[in-house]
Amino acid sequence: MKTPLSSILLVLLASFIGSFGAVLLKAGAARLHGAWQSLVFNYRLGAGVAFFLLSSYFFVLGVREGELSVLYPMVSLGYVWTLLWSRVFFGEAFTRGKFLGLGMILSGIVLLYAGNR
């Protein structure tokens, strides 16, 4: 295996953590209004950035070994998480198109994984 399973798991963990960053940014952005205080004292935005930093930490650990051309596309699993959280936290509807896109992304990740064995 050219890309260790540990690297793959670290990158997938990074995508999972990063997806919460996106949720927090979205929640924080919804509370922005004209006043600068709404940006500076916005703990949701701050937490969102913190999640992205934590996600980056695991991503860097993940790409220390293995192939970037396998690991980087796996970051797109983040789209799948984001879709799930959009439904859970913001009540955005699942559509047939979203399921199709989600299925294709997952299949792509499985193909990358299968080619690596």
Added chain:
Amino acid sequence: MSESGGRAAGRIATDEPRKPAFRFTKAQSITLVFGCTILGAAAQILIKTGAGNLRGAGALEMLANVHLLAGYCLYGLSTVLLVLALRDGELSILYPVISLTFVWVTVLSSVLFGEAVTANKLAGIAMIVAGVGILGAGGTPAPVQRGSSG
């Protein structure tokens, strides 16, 4: 903050969306996103290079790694530009363009790191690009005439 007194207070109270100072045309948005994909791919190459040079798993060592810092600066720049482009652009067109980053990363990984371009990788990336494209298309109302209505 240059505004003072009652005007500023009134603006906060009305809570109306602020008009952007400028708008991109559709072509400008797509060009900008295209540029972002190249910047983003270059960032990944730098991050991979920096990560490969790490001796331990400490965050401090990462912060002192020039390649990692340069990579994340580039990543940040491409993200900011992307947000600007997405503000005015059509997501349904822009998402597939964003997926180009996967293509550049594959090409650059092959050229710079000697990673093999296999059928599985090409098929996997094609699936992901198509999937992201479908998500992008599903994210906006079907026949999109214009970008954001704001």
